[in-house]
Amino acid sequence: MLLDVRDLRKSFPAADGPVTILDGVSLSLDAGETMALSGESGSGKSTLLHIVAGLEPADSGSVEINGVDLKGLGDAPRARLRRETIGVVFQQFNLIPSLDVAANIAFQARLAKRHDLDWTRELTVKLGLAEHVAKYPEQLSGGQQQRVAIGRAIAAKPPLVLADEPTGNLDEATGDAVFDLLLALARDTGAGLLIVTHSQRLAARADRQMHLSHGRVTA
């Protein structure tokens, strides 16, 4: 199993007592499988994704990626796991503004020492960015920036790709195209894809769907 999440719990302190964000969430994902995670705002989708990505610790429960339990991993091993095993696509793109498109796409692959120039070129063409490789993020449209972010997440061919509302900042047509691209590339590389989305229409295109409400899995 690529990803195994068990009984995950997370709460945040607030003025009138702790607020529970995740309340015993469990899920699993195999390699090459796609799962859409939906839910209303504040349901805990992004927090779940951040915990799975090793960006944030859980209060309790476990997350195993390729058999490695994230609990107990220090800062450096977690960073290494993110570098080599996980690709992340953020809603806000979060590209590196000082690097051009080509460098942004290759960035994580090079960090993970898995840079394959031919594959990166092929990926750039598939993403429709071949004409824009020398441009900087600020010179691109929102859709183009998100495609760069997808390229960056896929370039290292990580076993697990996490996408946090990748179409949330895009118009419907562009969002559809980006979503399809992400699914296609994940399948091409055999990566497991966990994708957070508001849209039921887009969620239906994934292999499996999961719905979160008030920190619990409801479907």
Next chain:
Amino acid sequence: MTRTVLSALLSHWRRRPFQFVTLILGLALATALWSGVQAINAEARKSYGDAASVLGGGGLSELVATNGGPIAPETYVALRRAGWLVSPVIDGWLPGDPGRVRLLGMDPLTAPRDGAARDAIFNSGASGFLGADGVLLAAPATAERLAGLGDRIRVVDGLAPGIAFADLASAAALLEVDGYSRLLLLPDQPLIQQPLAAIARDLIVEKPATADDLGRLTDSFHLNLTAFGLLSFAVGLFIVNGAVGLAFEQRRPVFRTLRALGVTSAQLVALLTIELLIFAIIAGAIGIALGYVIAAALLPDVAATLRGLYGASVEGTLTLSPLWWASGIAIAVLGTALASATGLWRVARLQPLAAAQPRAWAMASDRSMRAQLGLAVLCLLIAVAAGVFGGSLQSGFVLLGGLLLAAALALPSVLSALVSVAARLSRGVVTEWFWADTRQQLPGLSLALMALLLALAANIGVGTMVESFRLTFTGWLDQRLASELYVTAEDDAQVPALLAYLEPRTDAILPIWSVEREVLGAPGEIFGVVDHPTYRENWPMLSAAPDVWDRLAAGDGALVNEQLARREGLSVGDDITMPGGWVISVLGVYSDYGNPLRQVIIPNAVLVMRYPEAERRDFGLRLPRSDVDDLKRDLVEEFGLHEDNMVDQAAIKAFSLSIFERTFAVTGALNVLTLAVAGIAILTSLLTLASMRLPQLAPVWALGMTRRTLGRIELIRALVLAALTFVLSIPVGLALAWVLLAVINVEAFGWRLPMYLFPADWLRLGGLSLIAAALAGLWPARRLATRPPADLIRVFAHER
């Protein structure tokens, strides 16, 4: 409404206390360094003024004896009877006092009415003052140096430093003199008087050495201090400009909302101006207090320099006037206005729907960098024009300022080009990202780096000047001070016996006779020399006619010092009109470092003939070094010579070098302070940028780089930028040194020094700048390395 809007504006600072501290600190430091220097200058000028007014203003002419000797009391009486309103003065140095206190004997009944000393006498009761056993009046610090005189000293506030006042009879007894040193010519003389020549043929009217002379001599020194104060002020303003600019950008949403709610653009600008005015007054007050501390710390060195170099007496303690406080606040307000002008202008033009762009502010466009480069070229052109067409001290400072400003303005573009080259040459993803990210950060850090460049260039420039001066000065002293022992007879009567005694015990006796006169309209001194190999072998000539010493010995001409030659455009072969109206041609020009006066050397026989009043009690003695101590001891036993009247070569060298060291201790201290301010500028910039950098750093962290690595990279970035700035500061500093040595020094002091390079000093400074950058970068780097992941994750939740 005003209170509500002002409260909304001020709330920004409550939420960002560090930014507030940065702003106040920058402004306070800028004000402190400026007002500290001004306090020192004001104190020195006050002392000159006090000294000039002790006997009723410095503008009074005097009657002096043509032979330089005392004026008989009978002559004085004759003049008064003939209707000449004159007041006698006895002037001399109290013997045996290490601090050299000058004693002025005066007649309180005839002294000028506006004299500070006369007022002090009558205010403190004149009865105890009169007579041979009368009291001496002195300022508190001077009185401390005269403790040996016991209860004869009366402390009077406000008197000139370094001078004691006594009745004529008392002064005559203490100085052991007969007659008066000079007679002051009081204002409002009768219209009809007997001619002076008919009463006293041996007296002439002479203008005294006034505060104007002293001011002229010391102006250059004070101008140098002012220039340093201004440089430090400019460096401090870089911090203020950065803090105000960022605060304005961060508050754009508030400004926009206020405009949308009905606040006019003019009201908004007015309220922001009030806010800044409040800050300027707070920071100004702190800065003035700091400036007082700086001035109090530096003043003793400055006082020692002025006393040693120019003979100017300056109190070692500060008395601060309300004007100084007011000017400190004014400079703080002016600085704030300068640093905020652009921000206020933008607010005045702000559209209610304009978006906030704090990150865009920190990452100014290439276009603005190009505009800055254009401005740099303009400054350089102005500097070059000032250098080519100037020819004055002021144009020298325009050259200096233009050069520094051009270098500072061009720095971001040059660094950007260097970083781009490094990015192209680099291999490896982290290195590539490092350079690309560094280039993007440059505009945000440019003000701090410009401040660092200015501080480093000033250090290298001034350091090169001081070390070149030290090297030249030491070599010059070795040449110039060839005699092993310098002896001054107690009085003229002692001279023949002294010479007869010294004749068999020395290899040579070289008279050092001189007279102080105005030379071509400025204070100067005329020395006489005898023909001796000591001069031929050692005198530091810069240019000379063939057979210069033979021709000098034959009375064919004179030697002039470099400062006289440069100021009057003299060269070998030119004629100069000497005091008394006679003309002599220039045979040679010699270097005379450290002397603010013009100097002419003529044969001793000519000096005695032309100026019979010349002092003739000083001699340089050539003898084996091993005999010096024995001779000194014997002279004490045989003639009762005081220790002060015998100075050996080593002691003079040590004294000269100590004056030199103290002179440059002040500039050294200002150098260090400027560097410290630049270090603070880097720290504040890094800390300010740190919060805005999160959106750029969080993705890199999310993609697999640890916070610790990111922190380390941030620290390395600060070090790399400081190192590059340091390397660039070397040519700027050397250009600055050249301007100081070849332009400013020549205009200010009249001598030009050769320039030497001191790479070891640069390395030390480079190390210091790296330490400063490391200290400045450590805190932000550590903050990043230990930043909670939640802060970084927030970046992905919503764009800042």
